[in-house]
Amino acid sequence: MEQNNSLPPFPQGLASPPGAMTPGLPLFSPMMPYGTGLTPQPVQNTNSLSLLEEQQRQQQQQQQQATPQLYHSQVSTTTALPGNTPVYTTPLTPMTPITPATPASESSGIVPQLQNIVSTVNLGCKLDLKTIALRARNAEYNPKRFAAVIMRIREPRTTALIFSSGKMVCTGAKSEEQSRLAARKYARVVQKLGFPAKFLDFKIQNMVGSCDVKFPIRLEGLVLTHQQFSSYEPELFPGLIYRMIKPRIVLLIFVSGKVVLTGAKVRAEIYEAFENIYPILKGFRKTT
Amino acid sequence: MASTSRGDSLPKVQCPNHPDAILVEDYRAGDMICPECGLVVGDRVIDVGSEWRTFTNEKATKDPSRVGDTQNPLLNGGDLTTMISKGTGAASFDEFGNSKYQNRRTMSSSDRAMLNAFKEITTMADRINLPRNIIDRTNNLFKQVYEQKSLKGRSNDAIASACLYIACRQEGVPRTFKEICAVSRISKKEIGRCFKLILKALETSVDLITTGDFMSRFCSNLGLPKQVQMAATYIARKAVELDLVPGRSPISVAAAAIYMASQASAEKKTQKEIGDIAGVADVTIRQSYRLIYPRAADLFPPDFKFDTPVDKLPQL
Numbered sequence: 081m082e083q084n085n086s087l088p089p090f091p092q093g094l095a096s097p098p099g100a101m102t103p104g105l106p107l108f109s110p111m112m113p114y115g116t117g118l119t120p121q122p123v124q125n126t127n128s129l130s131l132l133e134e135q136q137r138q139q140q141q142q143q144q145q146a147t148p149q150l151y152h153s154q155v156s157t158t159t160a161l162p163g164n165t166p167v168y169t170t171p172l173t174p175m176t177p178i179t180p181a182t183p184a185s186e187s188s189g190i191v192p193q194l195q196n197i198v199s200t201v202n203l204g205c206k207l208d209l210k211t212i213a214l215r216a217r218n219a220e221y222n223p224k225r226f227a228a229v230i231m232r233i234r235e236p237r238t239t240a241l242i243f244s245s246g247k248m249v250c251t252g253a254k255s256e257e258q259s260r261l262a263a264r265k266y267a268r269v270v271q272k273l274g275f276p277a278k279f280l281d282f283k284i285q286n287m288v289g290s291c292d293v294k295f296p297i298r299l300e301g302l303v304l305t306h307q308q309f310s311s312y313e314p315e316l317f318p319g320l321i322y323r324m325i326k327p328r329i330v331l332l333i334f335v336s337g338k339v340v341l342t343g344a345k346v347r348a349e350i351y352e353a354f355e356n357i358y359p360i361l362k363g364f365r366k367t368t
Numbered sequence: 369m370a371s372t373s374r375g376d377s378l379p380k381v382q383c384p385n386h387p388d389a390i391l392v393e394d395y396r397a398g399d400m401i402c403p404e405c406g407l408v409v410g411d412r413v414i415d416v417g418s419e420w421r422t423f424t425n426e427k428a429t430k431d432p433s434r435v436g437d438t439q440n441p442l443l444n445g446g447d448l449t450t451m452i453s454k455g456t457g458a459a460s461f462d463e464f465g466n467s468k469y470q471n472r473r474t475m476s477s478s479d480r481a482m483l484n485a486f487k488e489i490t491t492m493a494d495r496i497n498l499p500r501n502i503i504d505r506t507n508n509l510f511k512q513v514y515e516q517k518s519l520k521g522r523s524n525d526a527i528a529s530a531c532l533y534i535a536c537r538q539e540g541v542p543r544t545f546k547e548i549c550a551v552s553r554i555s556k557k558e559i560g561r562c563f564k565l566i567l568k569a570l571e572t573s574v575d576l577i578t579t580g581d582f583m584s585r586f587c588s589n590l591g592l593p594k595q596v597q598m599a600a601t602y603i604a605r606k607a608v609e610l611d612l613v614p615g616r617s618p619i620s621v622a623a624a625a626i627y628m629a630s631q632a633s634a635e636k637k638t639q640k641e642i643g644d645i646a647g648v649a650d651v652t653i654r655q656s657y658r659l660i661y662p663r664a665a666d667l668f669p670p671d672f673k674f675d676t677p678v679d680k681l682p683q684l
Contacts, residue, residue: 296614300576307573314577314617315545316560335615368611 188358192289192341192350196252197259200285203246203267204278212242215273231266238262242270246277249285256284256347288342289350293358295337296366302333306360322357329353333361383409443486443507444479482514485528492532495551496543505535509570518569522562526554530562537574542581544619546647579604579622582646586626589645592635595673600629602669607660610667616656623648624656628664631682634675654684 209229213221219231228241238252238259248266253259263282271277299320303312312320319340322331327349332340339357344350383389383402391400391409400409454460486507493503509531513519519527529552536543545556552559567573580601587597604625607613613621623646630637639650639657646653660667665678 303576311564311567312576313560313563315619318615318617366611366614 187355188293190291190293190354190358192291192339192354194254194287194289194347194350196286196288197254197256197284198249198251198286199253199259199263199283200247200249201263201267201282202278202280203242203248203270203275204280205246205276207242207244207246207270207275209242209244212270212273216269231269233262233265233269236262240266242266256287259284284345286342287344287347287350288340289344289354290338290340291354293337293339293361295362296335297333297337297361298364298366299333299335301364302360324353324356326356327352331357333357337361381409383407443511444483481524482511485510485514485524488525489528489532492529492548492551496547498532498536502532502535502539502541505538506531509534509566512570513566516569519562519565522565523554523558525552526558526562527566528552529554529559530566533559533563534566534572534574537577540581542577544582544647577618579608579618579625582619582622583626586622586642586645590626590630590637590641592626592630592637593633596626596629596633596635599633599669599672600626603628603660603667606667607663610663612663613656613659616659619646620648620652620656621660622646623653624660625667627653627657628660628667628681632668632672632674632676632678636676657684 209221209223209227212229212231213219216229216231218233219229221229228243231240231242232238233240236253236258238250240251240263241249248263250259250263250266253262260282264279267277267279299312302320302322303310306322309324310320310322319332319334322333324331328343329341329349330343331353332342339354339361341350341353344353381391381400383391383405385407386402386404389402389404392403393399394401401407402409489506489510490503493506506528510528513527513531529548532552533543533545533548536548545559548559549556583597583601583604587600592600600622604618604622607621607625608618613624623642626646627637627639627642630642639653642648643650643653661681661683664681668674668678
């Protein structure tokens with residue numbers, strides 16, 4: 081299933097555009113997959129393990145997602161929504177708040193891609209790791225090395241660590257929905273093995289994104305001016321480690337212009353962090 | 369005898385009639401006398417000078433003119449404890465030959481770890497012949513970190529090694545992490561971690577390392593003449609200016625520059641030898657050398673005397 085990863089960048093506090101017939105849908109919102117009130121959605125944290133429901137929900141949200149839109153550069157269009165809301169286009173009047181960015185700067189036009197999502201979920205019952213390891217496919221368990229079963233599934237390509245307390249860590253997914261779906265699949269596997277597994281407290285713990293600013297960067301200059309946030313030790317690591325405070329994100333910035341962002345709990349933090357760092361990086365572009 | 373000015377921590381003794389007058393010490397009688405009116409202000413002041421005067425040159429084990437330990441009181445937090453020394457004479461031993469009064473334990477137990485660390489720092493610094501000023505700076509850094517207690521869980525040796533690294537950096541003579549590893553039992557990873565933690569805890573920062581910081585040490589360890597060292601410094605600086613080696617560690621660039629300079633002179637050194645001294649793998653030197661080789665003609669200083677011309681430099 082094709083996941084739409086290139087969601088539009090994070091707008092800060094957009095009101096609903098004038099002329100909209102339905103309330104509350106910011107057209108540029110990256111949070112759309114989580115239900116915006118447009119069509120009545122089932123409540124998010126269902127603890128039932130119906131995978132069919134999960135996949136149906138995902139497909140609905142896929143159709144709802146707008147085509148990737150850049151800041152104020154294209155005419156906004158909405159996609160066909162399941163249900164009865166008529167399709168409309170918002171005319172780009174001067175009154176329409178298109179971008180909240182400062183007028184002097186423009187947005188980067190680059191969207192960081194998510195590379196990894198780490199999430200945890202509580203299956204709500206004690207597990208016998210030995211039976212899981214023996215009966216499940218693609219499971220490894222080496223109690224002398226690590227006290228959890230390591231299970232892998234192919235679709236979405238993820239790895240899970242399942243502990244005997246019933247808690248599970250799911251890593252490797254490329255989007256929030258994939259992570260949730262994968263966690264449900266693992267829980268399903270455990271359930272089929274005979275344990276009364278539930279799906280409690282699914283939480284995304286960490287999101288990693290990466291992108292390329294397409295120009296080389298003078299790291300020495302950056303560490304001189306942003307000393308309190310940066311750490312650049314070429315002997316220890318070739319990249320500059322920038323610890324941003326406002327969204328609490330750690331960025332690894334490399335000479336080639338590639339940037340890795342990590343430590344986010346929501347997608348918006350990655351986008352916001354990148355929008356914050358981009359003008360700074362432009363100032364330290366290598367001129368040769 | 370003129371007296372010195374008093375410290376701020378002590379209560380200021382002054383003449384009630386002349387508060388600005390500097391009191392004169394008469395230590396024959398232990399008095400502080402106001403020079404303006406002659407009033408005796410202090411009385412029976414304890415003399416802290418030495419009791420003996422020694423004129424001999426020989427270093428006797430006992431130096432009776434010392435009235436206290438030589439330790440630096442600033443670092444130890446004012447060590448005023450005393451202890452019973454080993455007895456002399458027959459009376460101090462009991463039947464079995466053991467000495468009575470065995471109380472030689474627990475002096476300044478709270479700072480025992482710190483004293484241990486200072487000893488370790490001195491040992492490490494001695495191995496690479498670091499001067500006293502770096503050792504003092506390291507001790508100060510360690511004291512600050514120790515008192516802050518934010519890195520309490522970390523091994524003291526790791527913190528000491530990291531403090532040594534920071535002190536060398538701050539004094540303008542940085543040592544590579546590998547050089548510090550060579551004199552310490554802690555791994556480079558742990559020293560690096562402690563380094564970052566200490567910088568955060570003390571809220572300081574250090575300057576970025578440059579290729580020139582290591583040239584004199586590496587070249588003299590290799591036995592290269594001054595001309596070659598100067599050429600290598602010039603090559604490395606030029607290479608960084610022309611951005612021929614983006615993203616490479618300055619140590620690797622320095623090693624490659626030394627290789628190029630030594631290969632162009634009479635004193636040719638192999639990549640392995642340079643790698644041993646610099647702590648860089650010889651493949652790393654090869655990689656950096658490949659990056660600077662195409663512009664070799666521009667990188668040499670203009671007044672360099674070539675033993676091997678630029679086009680005959682080895683190409684790997």
